[in-house]
Structures are given as structure tokens and as C-alpha cells.
Amino acid sequence: MLNINNLQAKIAEKQILKGLNLEIKAGEVHAIMGPNGSGKSTLASVLAGREEYEVTGGDVTFEGKDLLELAPEERAGEGIFLAFQYPIEIPGVSNATFMKTAVNEIRKYKGKEELDAVSFLKLMKSKAAEMELDSSLLTRALNEGFSGGEKKKNEIFQMAMLEPKLAILDETDSGLDIDALKIVANGVNRFKSKDNAVIVVTHYQRLLDYIVPDFVHVLYQGRIVKSGTKELALELEAKGYDWIKEEVAAQ
Numbered sequence: 001m002l003n004i005n006n007l008q009a010k011i012a013e014k015q016i017l018k019g020l021n022l023e024i025k026a027g028e029v030h031a032i033m034g035p036n037g038s039g040k041s042t043l044a045s046v047l048a049g050r051e052e053y054e055v056t057g058g059d060v061t062f063e064g065k066d067l068l069e070l071a072p073e074e075r076a077g078e079g080i081f082l083a084f085q086y087p088i089e090i091p092g093v094s095n096a097t098f099m100k101t102a103v104n105e106i107r108k109y110k111g112k113e114e115l116d117a118v119s120f121l122k123l124m125k126s127k128a129a130e131m132e133l134d135s136s137l138l139t140r141a142l143n144e145g146f147s148g149g150e151k152k153k154n155e156i157f158q159m160a161m162l163e164p165k166l167a168i169l170d171e172t173d174s175g176l177d178i179d180a181l182k183i184v185a186n187g188v189n190r191f192k193s194k195d196n197a198v199i200v201v202t203h204y205q206r207l208l209d210y211i212v213p214d215f216v217h218v219l220y221q222g223r224i225v226k227s228g229t230k231e232l233a234l235e236l237e238a239k240g241y242d243w244i245k246e247e248v249a250a251q
């Protein structure tokens with residue numbers, strides 16, 4: 001599904017990604033961990049096509065297409081979703097209205113007709129129930145006055161509504177209490193299928209007790225320096241990152 005080959009990217013004249021390789025197949029969940037400032041959010045942003053980041057080398061293909069050639073909205077249309085893509089508060093625009101626009105933009109991209117109000121409402125209600133989103137959040141202005149946990153749950157709801165092929169969750173677990181964490185994890189697990197893939201960026205092994213990854217990668221100094229299974233996350237939890245840094249320094 002996704003093939004990242006020797007990806008290099010910079011922001012504000014600072015080289016962040018320095019030759020990153022990653023391959024993701026449909027049906028897989030990949031966790032990306034690593035010390036602060038390693039480039040995890042940069043990777044997520046580059047995949048989503050954020051304009052501030054300049055790709056300086058390498059290539060990325062998504063379902064055989066050159067992803068780097070596509071505008072951010074085309075990438076969304078192709079099925080890439082980045083949680084935190086829509087963290088903005090929009091006073092006066094309800095969450096529901098915002099989602100209707102987003103869903104119909106993607107349908108239009110795929111050549112499907114727009115959902116009418118009744119079909120949209122039906123879809124929204126079923127997804128909100130599935131993702132355990134309090135329905136009062138649907139009628140409120142987008143993100144306005146949402147608690148941290150509500151924003152995160154809403155991101156998972158947005159993901160469910162947009163049905164992406166590749167969902168990228170960048171620290172969707174940060175600041176969540178254990179109940180909210182479980183709701184977010186349940187949402188991701190319900191979303192998961194053999195046809196889609198998930199990248200979970202996280203600092204905490206705890207989330208991976210609930211969303212069990214097929215692969216765990218360590219991103220350090222702009223590269224993936226170690227990959228393993230879920231046991232690697234446990235090892236990182238127990239030992240920290242110093243041993244990884246030493247391994248890299250010895251290379």
C-alpha cells in the first residue's frame with residue numbers, strides 16, 4: 001500500500017528526515033515510537049502533504065501512485081487520513097456540518113454523488129454510536145470547548161466517517177485518561193480491516209496493549225533505526241532509548 005524509500009525532508013532549513021524507509025501493506029498496524037524531536041510528526045505531516053515541509057529526496061508511492069506529486073486534498077481523496085489534520089476550532093460551524101463537507105469532498109473526488117441530508121445523518125449517527133462519541137458533540141461547533149479527550153475521540157470519529165485506506169494517528173493517546181484511551185483504541189480496532197492500514201505514533205507502550213501492532217519501529221534522527229514486533233515496544237518501555245542511540249552511534 002505505502003512504500004517510503006530514502007525519504008528526506010526539511011522544515012525551516014533544518015533537515016529532519018534523513019533517509020527513511022518504510023513499507024506498509026493493507027491489513028497491517030504499524031507503531032512508530034522514538035525520542036522527542038526524532039521526526040515522527042514530520043513524517044506524518046509529509047505523508048499528509050503539509051506545505052511547510054520540503055521533501056528534499058527519496059520517493060513515496062501509495063497504491064502505486066507517486067504520493068509526493070499529489071496535493072493534500074488529493075491525498076485525502078486517495079484515502080490518507082491524518083488525525084490532527086482538523087484540530088482547528090471553527091466557531092459557528094457545527095461538527096456535523098464540517099463532517100458533511102469533508103465526507104462529500106472525498107465522495108466527489110472518487111466520482112461518487114453527494115450524500116443527501118438524510119443519508120448523511122444516518123451515516124453520522126451509526127458511526128458516532130460505533131465510535132462511542134457523545135451525540136451532543138455532533139451539534140456543537142467544531143472543537144470549540146471540547147476537552148482534550150473529546151477532541152481525540154472526535155478525531156477517531158472523523159476517521160470512521162472518512163473511511164480512509166491509511167489512517168495516521170499522531171499521539172492520539174496523549175493526555176487521555178484510561179477510559180478515553182480504551183474508547184480511542186476500541187475505535188481504531190473497529191476501524192481496522194484487511195483492506196486498510198494504520199500508523200500509530202505514540203510515546204507510550206500502554207496504547208499498544210489495546211491496539212496491538214503488527215510492527216513497531218523506532219524513528220531516531222530522521223531514520224527508522226530499528227523494527228520489530230510488539231515485544232520491541234515492551235523492551236523500549238523497560239529500557240528507554242539509550243541502547244538504541246548507542247547502537248546507532250556504533251554503526
Ligand code: ADP
Nearest residue numbers: 011012014016035036037038039040041042043
Ligand atoms: P517528533 O514528532 O518525533 O517529536 P518532530 O517531527 O515534531 O519530532 O520534530 C523534529 C524536529 O523538527 C525537531 O527538532 C523540531 O524542533 C523540528 N521542527 C519541527 N517543526 C519545526 C518548525 N516549524 N520549525 C523549525 N523546526 C521544526
Ligand code: MG
Nearest residue numbers: 036037038041
Ligand atoms: Mg514531539
Ligand code: MG
Nearest residue numbers: 040041042171
Ligand atoms: Mg511529534
